[in-house]
Amino acid sequence: ECEVTLKSSDTHPDGYPTVEAVKHMGALAKERSGGRICIEVFHSAQLGEEKDTIEQTKFGVIDLNRVSMGPFNNLVEQTKIVSLPYIFRNVNHMHKVMDGAIGDEILAAFAPHGFVGLAYYDGGSRSFYNSQKPIKSMEDLKGMKVRVMQSDIFVDMMTAMGASATPMPYGEVYSAIQTGVIEGAENNWPSYESSGHFEVAKYYTLDEHLIVPEVLVMSQVSWDRLSPEDQEIVKTAAKDSVPVMRKLWKEREKASEEKIRAAGAEIITEIDKTPFIEAMIPVYEKYVTSPEMRDLVKRIQATR
Amino acid sequence: MEMTILFGLFSVLLLIGTPVAFCLGAASLATIIYMGLSPIVVFQRVNSGMNVFSLIAVPLFIYAGDLMVRGGIAQRIVAFAGSLVGHVRGGLGQVNIATSTLFGGISGSAVAEAAAVGGLMIPQMKERGYGADYAVNVTSMAALIALLIPPSHNMILYSISAGGNISIADLFTAGIIPGLLLAVSLMVTAWIVAVKRGYPTEPFPGFGIALRLGLIALPGLLLIAIIFGGVRSGVFTATESSCIAAVYALLVTIFVYRQMTWANFVEATFGAVRTTAMVLLIIGMASAFSWLMAYDKVPARLIELMSGISENPLVILLLLNVILLLLGTFMDMGPTIIIVTPIFLPVAQAFGIDPVHFGVIMILNLGIGLNTPPVGGVQFVACAVGKISIWEAMRSIWPFYGAGVFVLLLVTYIPELSLWLPAQFK
Amino acid sequence: MVKQFVEQLAGVTGRLSRLALWIAGISLVVMTLLVLWQVFTRYVLHEPSHLTEPFAVVLMSWFIFLGAAVGTHEGFHMSFDVLTHALPARLRWVPEVISDLVVGLFGLGMVWWGVQLVLAGMDSTMPLVGLPDGVTYIPVVAGGALFALFSLERLCRRSVGLPASAHVADPHNPVPEVTEA
Ligand code: NA
Ligand code: NA
Numbered sequence: 049e050c051e052v053t054l055k056s057s058d059t060h061p062d063g064y065p066t067v068e069a070v071k072h073m074g075a076l077a078k079e080r081s082g083g084r085i086c087i088e089v090f091h092s093a094q095l096g097e098e099k100d101t102i103e104q105t106k107f108g109v110i111d112l113n114r115v116s117m118g119p120f121n122n123l124v125e126q127t128k129i130v131s132l133p134y135i136f137r138n139v140n141h142m143h144k145v146m147d148g149a150i151g152d153e154i155l156a157a158f159a160p161h162g163f164v165g166l167a168y169y170d171g172g173s174r175s176f177y178n179s180q181k182p183i184k185s186m187e188d189l190k191g192m193k194v195r196v197m198q199s200d201i202f203v204d205m206m207t208a209m210g211a212s213a214t215p216m217p218y219g220e221v222y223s224a225i226q227t228g229v230i231e232g233a234e235n236n237w238p239s240y241e242s243s244g245h246f247e248v249a250k251y252y253t254l255d256e257h258l259i260v261p262e263v264l265v266m267s268q269v270s271w272d273r274l275s276p277e278d279q280e281i282v283k284t285a286a287k288d289s290v291p292v293m294r295k296l297w298k299e300r301e302k303a304s305e306e307k308i309r310a311a312g313a314e315i316i317t318e319i320d321k322t323p324f325i326e327a328m329i330p331v332y333e334k335y336v337t338s339p340e341m342r343d344l345v346k347r348i349q350a351t352r
Numbered sequence: 353m354e355m356t357i358l359f360g361l362f363s364v365l366l367l368i369g370t371p372v373a374f375c376l377g378a379a380s381l382a383t384i385i386y387m388g389l390s391p392i393v394v395f396q397r398v399n400s401g402m403n404v405f406s407l408i409a410v411p412l413f414i415y416a417g418d419l420m421v422r423g424g425i426a427q428r429i430v431a432f433a434g435s436l437v438g439h440v441r442g443g444l445g446q447v448n449i450a451t452s453t454l455f456g457g458i459s460g461s462a463v464a465e466a467a468a469v470g471g472l473m474i475p476q477m478k479e480r481g482y483g484a485d486y487a488v489n490v491t492s493m494a495a496l497i498a499l500l501i502p503p504s505h506n507m508i509l510y511s512i513s514a515g516g517n518i519s520i521a522d523l524f525t526a527g528i529i530p531g532l533l534l535a536v537s538l539m540v541t542a543w544i545v546a547v548k549r550g551y552p553t554e555p556f557p558g559f560g561i562a563l564r565l566g567l568i569a570l571p572g573l574l575l576i577a578i579i580f581g582g583v584r585s586g587v588f589t590a591t592e593s594s595c596i597a598a599v600y601a602l603l604v605t606i607f608v609y610r611q612m613t614w615a616n617f618v619e620a621t622f623g624a625v626r627t628t629a630m631v632l633l634i635i636g637m638a639s640a641f642s643w644l645m646a647y648d649k650v651p652a653r654l655i656e657l658m659s660g661i662s663e664n665p666l667v668i669l670l671l672l673n674v675i676l677l678l679l680g681t682f683m684d685m686g687p688t689i690i691i692v693t694p695i696f697l698p699v700a701q702a703f704g705i706d707p708v709h710f711g712v713i714m715i716l717n718l719g720i721g722l723n724t725p726p727v728g729g730v731q732f733v734a735c736a737v738g739k740i741s742i743w744e745a746m747r748s749i750w751p752f753y754g755a756g757v758f759v760l761l762l763v764t765y766i767p768e769l770s771l772w773l774p775a776q777f778k
Numbered sequence: 779m780v781k782q783f784v785e786q787l788a789g790v791t792g793r794l795s796r797l798a799l800w801i802a803g804i805s806l807v808v809m810t811l812l813v814l815w816q817v818f819t820r821y822v823l824h825e826p827s828h829l830t831e832p833f834a835v836v837l838m839s840w841f842i843f844l845g846a847a848v849g850t851h852e853g854f855h856m857s858f859d860v861l862t863h864a865l866p867a868r869l870r871w872v873p874e875v876i877s878d879l880v881v882g883l884f885g886l887g888m889v890w891w892g893v894q895l896v897l898a899g900m901d902s903t904m905p906l907v908g909l910p911d912g913v914t915y916i917p918v919v920a921g922g923a924l925f926a927l928f929s930l931e932r933l934c935r936r937s938v939g940l941p942a943s944a945h946v947a948d949p950h951n952p953v954p955e956v957t958e959a
Contacts (some may be wrong), residue, residue: 057648076953094694099911100400103898107390120904122911150926161901191824198905210556214826217405219511220589223521226777228586229820243517368873369862370880371855373846378880381887392898395891399918402842403835408813411806411838445799588817593815629845630804630856636842729856 050060050086056112057101059093067091067295076285108269126154135237136259163265166286170297178232183253195233250313363445394640402638407595410505411628412594417464419542423605423612425566425572426468433568435562438554442546446474449494456498457576470737488511492691492734493752496719500531513693520590521553526770618720644689665703680721795851802841841922850928853943882929888922905944
C-alpha cells in the first residue's frame, strides 16, 4: 500500500491537461516505487486559489502544486521575466528555453523560498478576444475595455497597448462582455472555449502576447521528508509527465479551436506584431531592472 | 477519525450554545492539530474565505436593506401593497406577501425582509384580529421570496462556492419565475387558511388612492428597474449593483422622503455592520471547515456513495433535496451553501443537472430551512417580532411548508422554470 | 475589590468596542464609495480604476473582524442555545463558560498564528497595490486580540455575577414608526 501519499493541488478542473499530467506522474511514481509513493490530485481549486495554495505548500500542508507564474512574480524575480509579453517568439521557443539550462536556473531560484521546482507545464498562448470588431492593429485596441487578471505586468501591458485594463472576477466576465460593461478579455484557446466567452466575444486575434509556462513545485518540507531515492523517483516522474502534458495540451487546444471555429467566431491571424512588440519597451524597462535580469532576457531572446 | 473529530466537536459546541462561527473555527482548529498539519492554514482559510471581491455584495445589499427600512422606503411599499390586495379575504396576509415580493425585488436578505416587513405588518395584523401564529408564518415564509427574486446575495455565495464560474446575472434571472411562483403559492395558501379562520378584509380604497400610494412608493420601487436595467444594459456588474442599491436608497431617503437623519444613518450603518460581520465571520470560518472536508476527500467519497444508490438524475435530485432539507434544518443558509456547493454541485453535474438550475433548487430548499427550528434565522426574527414562541408558530406552519415544498418540487422537476428566462437574454 | 476591577475593565472594553464599531462603520461606508468610484471610473471616465477592488476587499476584512468582535462584546452572535435553556438554572453557567473559553482561546490562536501569517507574507507583494501580502492578515491579529479580550471580560463579568454581555443589542433592531403615508 501507499507509504507516502503526496497531495497535489490544481485550480483547473478534472480532465484538464495539467490535472491529467499530475495523475500520470502519480502512476509513474507508484510503479517505479513498487507502489509506495502515491499522488492524490485535488483539482478545481478544492484547496484554495493559487495564492493560498502556494502558502499552504510553503507550510508543507500541500506537497505538490501546479501553479501559474503570476503569483510568484513578486517572490521569484526570474518568473517575472518569463511572464513578459512577447518574451517568447512562439511555443517552440518557450519549450526550448524552459527545457534547457535557463529553465533549470529558474527552477533553482524557487529553492530559497521553500519550494522545489520540479517541471514546467504549458499555459498556452494568450491572445485578445472582443465583442466589437476584428483587432488587426494597436489602433483597433485603443480605448477598448479589456479584462485582465490582477497582475501588474498584465495591467501595464494593456495600458501600453492603449486599451483600458479592467480588473474583474473571472466569473463575471461572460455577462460583462454580453452587456457591454467591458468589450473583451484575453486568454488561450481552451479557456476561451470552456468559459463560453467565444459566444459573446467572437473576434479572436492570435497575437500570442503572452506565452507563459506554468510550474509544478513541491514543498521543501515534504521534499525533505523523502529519502534521496524517493526524491529521485518524484523528480523524474515529474519530468516524464511533461511530454504527456504537452500531447494532451495540443489535443485540447485543437479540440477547443475546432469548436470555436464551428461556432462561427472570427479568427484573425494576419497581424503585424512588430508595433505591439515595440510598445512593450516601457514595460520591459519597468520590470527588467537588474543587470542579471537584463542578461536573462538577452539569453532567452538569443535562444534558437 | 479526522472527520469524527471535525463533526463531533462541531456538534458538541453547537449544542452547548457556542456561537456558530466559533463552532466551525474551533472544530477545524482542533482537527488540523490532531492531523499534525500547520494550524496556520485554518486562519489563512478564514481570511481568504472572506477576501473575495464578489462577497462585498453581501454587506452592501444588507446595508441597502437597512437604509430602506430606516429611511421609510419599506413603509411606503407596505401602504401601496395594502391598497392593491387588502380587499382579498385575510387582506393583511395578502398585503404581507405582496410587500415581500416587491421588497424582495430591491433587497436580497430574507432575515432583513422578515425584520422589515414583519416589523411593519405583524403588529397591524394582530391588532386587526389575525392570529399571531398566522401573521408570523405568513411573514417568515413570504420573506423567502427575497432569496429568489433578484437581487440575492445568497446566489452570489453560491456562484463563489462553485468556483466563481457560474454567471451571477444568469442566476439572478433564473430566480424570478420560481420567486413569483412561491408568491402565488403562498397567497393561495394564506387565502385558504384565512377563509377557514374567518379573517377580515380591508376596504378597497379606490383606484385613485391606490395610484397615489403607488406614486409615493415609486422612487423606492424604481430600484428594481435600476438594478435589473443597470445590470442588463452594462452600466454595472451584478456585484456592483449592490453598491448602487445602497447609494440609491440613501439618496431617495435623504432627498425624496427626507427621512434619513444622521442618527438614522449611523444606526443603519451600525446595524449593517453587526449583521454582516456575524454572517461573513461564519462564512470565513466555514471555509476552513470545508477545506478540511475537501482535504479528507469527503466530496469524492460522497459522489461514489450516491452513484452506488442510483444512476437516475430524478432520484439523485430527490436525494439531494432531502439531504439539503435535513442540513437546512440544522444549519444556517450561508455556511451551508459554502460548505455544500463544492460537494453537491459536482454530483449534480455528474448526473447532467445544469448548475444554474441546481443553484435555484438549493436556494429555495435551504430557504425553507430558514424557517425550521432548531436553526431558523428568519423564523426566529418573525417570532421575535410577533412575540410568540417557535412552538406556537410550528403548530400552524404546515400548510405554508406545504406551499414551499410544492414550489420546490415544481422547480426541481421542471428545469425550464429556472432556465427559460435566462435563455431569453442570450 | 474584584467587582471594582471588573467595572474598570468594562469601562475600557466598552470604549474599545464602541471604537471598533465606528471604525467598522466607516470602513463599510468607504468600501461603498470605492465600489461607486469603480463604476464611475469605468463607465464615465473610461479609465477603470485598478485599486478599488483590492482595497475594498481589505476594508471588508477589517469590518468583518472588528464588527464580529463587537458581536462578542454585545453578545449578538448567532448560536443555538436550546440545550442550554433546557439545563437547570444553576448549571447554565457551565456551557456558557465553556463557550466563552472557546471564543477566547480561538482569539488567542488568531493572534498567534495570524502574526505568523503576517510575517510569512512579508517577502511577497500584493499585485497592483504594492503592499506586502502579509498586510492582508493584520485584521486576523487585531480581531483575534479583541475576541480574546472581550471573552476575558465576559468571564470576569460572570465571575462577579454580572450579565456576560455589556448590553444586549438586537441586530434586527425595531423598525421606526411610519411618519407619513
Ligand atoms: Na431579492
Ligand atoms: Na433550519
